[in-house]
Amino acid sequence: MADRRTPNPRKPEAQEPDEAKQRRGLRLREFQTTWVHDGVEEPFDLKISGIEARATAIEPPTKEPQAEGKVVMLEDGKSFIQDGVRYFPLSSAAPLAQAPRSTLLHWIKKGAKFDGRPLETFYFAPANRYYISEDSIHRAANRFVKWPSQEPAGSVTLGETCDQSGYIGIGEAARTLGVDHRTIWLWTTHGAAPTAEPLDVVKCPPSDQFYIRERDVSRLKKLIPRSGLKRGRRQPPAPKPG
Numbered sequence: 467m468a469d470r471r472t473p474n475p476r477k478p479e480a481q482e483p484d485e486a487k488q489r490r491g492l493r494l495r496e497f498q499t500t501w502v503h504d505g506v507e508e509p510f511d512l513k514i515s516g517i518e519a520r521a522t523a524i525e526p527p528t529k530e531p532q533a534e535g536k537v538v539m540l541e542d543g544k545s546f547i548q549d550g551v552r553y554f555p556l557s558s559a560a561p562l563a564q565a566p567r568s569t570l571l572h573w574i575k576k577g578a579k580f581d582g583r584p585l586e587t588f589y590f591a592p593a594n595r596y597y598i599s600e601d602s603i604h605r606a607a608n609r610f611v612k613w614p615s616q617e618p619a620g621s622v623t624l625g626e627t628c629d630q631s632g633y634i635g636i637g638e639a640a641r642t643l644g645v646d647h648r649t650i651w652l653w654t655t656h657g658a659a660p661t662a663e664p665l666d667v668v669k670c671p672p673s674d675q676f677y678i679r680e681r682d683v684s685r686l687k688k689l690i691p692r693s694g695l696k697r698g699r700r701q702p703p704a705p706k707p708g
Contacts, residue, residue, distance in 0.1 A: 544558055545558075545600075546597075548588055551586065551588075551599050551601075552599065552600045553587075553588045553597035553598060553599055553600075554598060554599075554600065554603065555595070555597055556570050556571060556595075556596055556597070556598060559598045559606075562603055562607060563603055563606040563607045564607060564623075564624045565606065570585075570598065570606070571596060573606070573672055574587050574596055574598070578672040580602070580605040580606055580609050580672070581605045581608075583605070585598055585599075585602040585605070586599040586602045587599070607621075608620065608621065608622075609670060609671060609672060610622040610668040610669065610677075611668065611669050611671060612667070612668055612669075613654070613655065613667040613669045613676065614655075614657070614667075616669070619668045622677075624677065626680060627680065630679075630680040630684060631679070631680065631681070632679075632680050633666075633668055633677035633678060633679055633680065634677060634678060634680055634683065635675060635676075635677055636650045636675075636676050636677070636678060637650075639654075639678050639683045642683055642687065643683065643686055643687055643690055644690065645690070650678075653686075654667045654676050654678050655667070655676060659686065660686075660689050661682075661685060661686065661689065665678055665679070665682045665686075666678065666679035666682050667679070
């Protein structure tokens, strides 16, 4: 007689209570919002447990008319808004502030003040990253003052430019002119340059660095003989006849 086996009936799956589903869904939404809202550099469209996460905490970048002298922000999608303030990664802020990322980080931790206030930042502890506000980037970019008046210098471009309107560090200027550091420092900070007119010099107060206008470096180069400067005290330039 054939052996008849009755298949084991499937056990009914335990139904998850509605309240547990709501709690799980709430936790998932909170995780999705925090993941994007805290500025982690990941794609905005994440899929977790088959559910698409929407970047509800991120507002799309808006194009605003450029104010005079204001830094133009990069629309790179890495910014985020926290309490109504837009923040950018230091890597995006560095070229606009004309300072290395490491220098920005040093200023943040040091509490350096720009226009009388420290830089406004957001620290994301899980990734150990700092983000800087758009207003702070603008203040950092306009940190330069004229020397020796120490009046705001406004918009300053560091480095060489086509029209020689940029400013270069005095170390680079010294190498270009073939003079020692003390000589260029006296020329720029003490007004002892061998020129009839004072040099166009700006200072970066947080770093205590001086920069000289590129066209003034070219003007100085014409005054230095090929044999170099002679040692000893140099006479100031004779005033131009009136």
